[in-house]
Amino acid sequence: MRDFSYLRADSVEAARNAAALPGAMLLAGGTTLVDLAKCGVAEPSAVIDISHIKGLDAIDVSAGRAVIGALAKMSHVADHAEIKGRFPAVSEALWQAASAQLRNMASIGGNLMQRTRCPYFRDPANFPACNKRAPGSGCSAIGGVTRGHAVLGTSEACIATYPGDLAIALVAFDAEVHLGERRLKVEDFFLAPGATAEREHDIRPGEVITAIEIPGSAAARRSTYLKVRDRQSYEFAAASAAVGLELEGDGRTIRDIRIALGGVATKPWRARAVEDALKGKTFDEATVRKASELTMEGAVDHGANHYKIELAPRVVARAILKLGETA
Amino acid sequence: MTVHEMKHAASDGARLEAVGGRLSRVDGPAKITGAAHYAVEQQLEGLAHAVMVESTVAAGTVLSIDTRAAETAPGVLLVLTPDTIIPLRTASDWFGTPPPNVPYCPLARVVTYSGQHVAAVVAETFEQAVAAAALVKVTYDETPAIVDLSDPKAGDGIPIEAMTKEWGDAQAAFAASPVRVCAAYNTPREFQAAMEPHGLIARWQGEALTIWEPSQWLDGMARTYAEWFAIPFENVRLVSPYIGGGFGSKALALAHSAVAAASAKMLGRPVKLMLTRPQNFTSYGGRAATRQTVAIGADRDGKIQSIVHRGVNETAVDGMWVEPLGSVTSIMYATPNFSSKQNVVRVNTVVPGAKRAPGENPSAFGIESAIDELAYELGIDPLEIRLRNYAEEDPHARKAWSTRQLREAFAAGAEAFGWAKRSPAPRSMRDGHHLIGWGVAAGTYPVRRAHGEAVVNILADGSVEVESSSIDMGQGTYTILAQTAAETLGVPVEQVSVKLGDSHFARAGVAGGSRLAGVMTGAVYKAASQALDELIGLAIADPRSPFHALQANTLVVRDGRIASPRGEGPELSIAELLSAVGREKIEAKGDTMPATTTAEERYKNYTTIAMSIPHTEGDYSRHSWCAHFVEVRVDEDFGTVRVSRVVSALDSGRLYNPKLAESQWKGGIIMGIGQALLEEGLVDRRHGRIVNGNLADYMIPTNADIPDIQTISVGIPDPHSSALGGKGVGELGIVGVAPAIANAVFHATGKRVRDLPITLEKLI
Ligand SMILES: Cc1cc2nc3c(=O)[nH]c(=O)nc-3n(C[C@H](O)[C@H](O)[C@H](O)COP(=O)(O)OP(=O)(O)OC[C@H]3O[C@@H](n4cnc5c(N)ncnc54)[C@H](O)[C@@H]3O)c2cc1C
């Protein structure tokens, strides 16, 4: 039997100390960790339950920013009136993630740390080769069933898609993750695989996510999250886009636009080329569609996932156009 | 365990309890309160837990199995390999064909598919068994696998002569037809994915074996266990009070079942074995992948002159499964010339099996897509072309239909759907970014018949017990048998308790092919009639009966009270009568077999499918029929398809309980939506392994994917199909749904998708 010790942390301090132990893993809602333990992917020697730490689930929207505690539940954040009002893309991304049951259990910190859905990653017994699990062992996905795999940010080591929704919106609006001493842009917190597929996050032993902080902006206030998927609910994105838009006083010229992509890249992907192509331009459908084609610059497909290259620009364009329709 | 509280049963109509009433499921309250204990939820003293070890290669030989680490792991009681498991005997197949006289080993030495069981571990706890199973090291001499039908090594396969159906000169007539369509239609490997996984508990007491296992066929599975262990049939007791979905997968005892029973014997302890969810994708077969070409030749009025059909389905390297692909093709439309042939191709997979409407389902996808293509080719409305080619009799068997309310189904469905408002051209209906498409397709399923027996007991307190080894997997057997007994005997339905799912009860054949309701209502009707005759006989003839003096010819029972037909004389409850005449109980056993049937024939009837009665026996051809009308919305940029409306009109003959029949139809339609848009076993071609064998990655519809579904019953009682006039319900609903959706997608987009499922990349 795989024995492990279980510790309940009462404070962030205690959690940090315990998390520094080799083989220790934090447990929040458990919807990722328990799942991965069952698949044989996660084999913690110590499970540090942080779900009882007081105050870590606060949601504070003030002074032009939102600070969301790491233990806030996905469903609470999604339903929070001021998040809905000032950061609609954040709320919408959460609503469209997972299922009602999962959203009621899952925490925001855990959400950022969720792992890829690459089926080879999740089946160690049948597919020992996976650089993400076992560095240097190879990649079982390349040459296999790749319908869900990434087309952006891939490497020879790994082509796994970052599956989450929330982080796409966070990256679009320059959110930061609080790790105690350190604060990082969410965009930098996620790492593309490169030659080190096993490193997905810039997080160090003993670090605990305490909160995320999203600066308010006109673009965040006028934002949306569009998720395209094989079925209507309870499914990861085939391609998704978080978009925020700010127009000049003339109501036509684009002052600020934020675009990030989900479901197509190895990490939450900011589409800066599209943003740059649109800033200062007059908002109209042709301009938007043309700029959206830049979404897939540098994309590389692996056969079955080629459709993502066609799909993602259309998702981006639709999301931007939809925002244009709302006053 | 099986006596259900009726008083909570919701009532939404008059005469709920009569046959034909909309009584809610009598087992519903037990299920939603958790009081219903499923087979593997039995709590037994000393239960040990078994976990299977599966092959990680698709083809090859097991060179060695290193069990040392597993054997010394905490809690481990037994590690089973082909070398250490006790020898079993090969069991006969489901036709009862005597087995070759060779031993049976449920653990493979020669591996023919990835996921095949090669070893097993039994431990004190489930967790210990899981951990130890991971320590079993198997080495293989791997050989190249044939991964699927498109593998270059697969070849053309084996012709199945019995599937050939031909009349006229189909090739020549097709060549001579002024209008022709010809295309290939493919369906992927699909899985039953029942909520309740497969598993069992096995317990030996001396030479007697009790198995708690979800089962669609207690008697058939009990026979298999008896043959494996060379013990008398009577020594096996199979218990299966509820089944959490089977969809065809739970009719046979499987290799893991043998392992659990063998290890229980070896240990002298009861053993529980549950397959993991991924193992539920490899331990038994789902629907075989299929390929069909359908060629239709017609004249310019759309009258079909010829249909040429060729089909292929995959089967296993060491097992045979034929998915009859010409079954709908050969009967749906009138044609003077016809040819259908089928091959099977061996690939490295578990033997495919029955999944809801095996044969008819993929067959309908071919012919019902092809006729739609013909309709567009000719510019004729897809509904109209079906009516122009309406088969007035069975074109293959050349017999009259027992009943065929398909024309009525088309009419009722079209009316409710608003088909007349359809704009004919593809891409001509839209709502914002959504292209809207309307599609129609027909479906059918044969009336499979067999025999059953039932016991009906009238007890001293006037309550009634029905006993049968048939089962309820959600389709409503508990409920309709209670209704049948209540109506036949004239007692309130709350007074009837139905006991099912125990092979020691009166016997029943397989709950498959939508036959159980027709068979069992007939058996219960017969047994209850006998019990009633005896009750009335006692009341009239027994000198102690208060009715004795009346010298009546007959009496009636209404609401559990006995009286003369005109109401003169006394009126007694059944309990009062039984007490007056000094009887504890009236017992009646009824079966639907001819009186001359021998014991051996009876055994064969219940434990094999060899005695099934052909649906074309005698003067009639018997089938249920349906027409599905579907609206889809396709996002023009994203290619995503969502079904926004379904209206289906169905002919299942007389409905024993319309509420339950509608639920089954809807369940089939929902499964059909999944088949059309989502379901597909994805094979890694290098490893010959399904990589989405779990419920996160194997897509089935969620509630959000399912619109309101309207079902309309157009059936009439069919006396040739069953004792009470019903035809099959369970499989019918799914047949034709996938082509109706594919046809609607074509209408929406102008793109014909002939490979299921219709995923977004095929439309983008
Ligand atoms: C079937 C299914 C479908 C899903 N669909 C979607 C979807 O559509 N979109 C989507 O975005 N997500 C989806 N998810 C993922 C889901 O959102 C995550 O599982 C969830 O957010 C994780 O949160 P948790 O609190 O349960 O994390 P846990 O399981 O408790 O933890 C997850 C990981 O994060 C670490 N961790 C937890 N808290 C912290 C912290 N404060 N600091 C540092 N590390 C921490 C843990 O050690 C662990 O490694 C799905 C999940 C499942 C199981």
Ligand code: SF4
């Ligand atoms: S894509 Fe990445 S996660 Fe998937 S098998 Fe390859 S290395 Fe592992």
